[in-house]
Amino acid sequence: AQKITQTQPGMFVQEKEAVTLDCTYDTSDPSYGLFWYKQPSSGEMIFLIYQGSYDQQNATEGRYSLNFQKARKSANLVISASQLGDSAMYFCAMRANTGNQFYFGTGTSLTVIP
Amino acid sequence: DTGVSQDPRHKITKRGQNVTFRCDPISEHNRLYWYRQTLGQGPEFLTYFQNEAQLEKSRLLSDRFSAERPKGSFSTLEIQRTEQGDSAMYLCASSLEVGGAVTEAFFGQGTRLTVV
Numbered sequence: 001a002q003k004i005t006q007t008q009p010g011m012f013v014q015e016k017e018a019v020t021l022d023c024t025y026d027t028s029d030p031s032y033g034l035f036w037y038k039q040p041s042s043g044e045m046i047f048l049i050y051q052g053s054y055d056q057q058n059a060t061e062g063r064y065s066l067n068f069q070k071a072r073k074s075a076n077l078v079i080s081a082s083q084l085g086d087s088a089m090y091f092c093a094m095r096a097n098t099g100n101q102f103y104f105g106t107g108t109s110l111t112v113i114p
Numbered sequence: 115d116t117g118v119s120q121d122p123r124h125k126i127t128k129r130g131q132n133v134t135f136r137c138d139p140i141s142e143h144n145r146l147y148w149y150r151q152t153l154g155q156g157p158e159f160l161t162y163f164q165n166e167a168q169l170e171k172s173r174l175l176s177d178r179f180s181a182e183r184p185k186g187s188f189s190t191l192e193i194q195r196t197e198q199g200d201s202a203m204y205l206c207a208s209s210l211e212v213g214g215a216v217t218e219a220f221f222g223q224g225t226r227l228t229v230v
Binding site for chain 1: 147149154155156157158159162169170172203205207214215216217218219220221222223224226
């Protein structure tokens with residue numbers, strides 16, 4: 001079975017600063033994908049970034065980057081140059097190649113302060 | 115088709131009534147998921163379809179829950195004899211699975227169910 005742990009229930013960041021949201025995972029599958037989603041108060045889960053377990057380089061998508069440390073089983077999300085619109089819940093998720101469902105953490109609430 | 119759409123967005127029902135939710139996935143996506151999310155928690159897997167076949171169901175999906183995806187297009191999730199514990203956000207997602215590779219799922223805006 002897979003498990004995702006997000007230990008930061010809430011985070012605050014000053015506008016234009018960078019912030020790191022932590023995520024650790026546990027799986028016995030050698031091949032898997034890691035994902036980050038953003039959930040604003042409206043409820044929609046918005047896909048942000050993906051990292052494959054065999055990818056050699058850390059994934060980046062605009063202001064989002066994923067700090068993937070395979071040996072530590074961590075997949076932290078880094079948001080650079082925070083904007084007020086980044087205030088939302090952020091969920092880390094994973095899916096093993098041999099599995100069919102996405103497993104989600106409990107989320108981190110990010111508040112960007114002007 | 116710009117994304118996954120769910121209908122209704124909100125539903126308030128009395129305990130014991132039946133409710134049905136609809137999900138329209140991204141048109142070329144062959145996989146469709148249903149998740150449930152309660153306050154302060156991450157989404158929990160309920161079931162998924164590969165085309166029209168329902169291939170996996172969570173133990174969370176009691177006998178009162180049934181899902182269909184006729185012709186591999188839209189999907190419906192029905193809850194019979196609703197209970198207060200069914201109050202949650204019901205999220206639908208879809209993805210394009212090719213050759214067994216893990217790909218991202220795209221979610222709809224969810225249906226928020228309140229059972230009174």
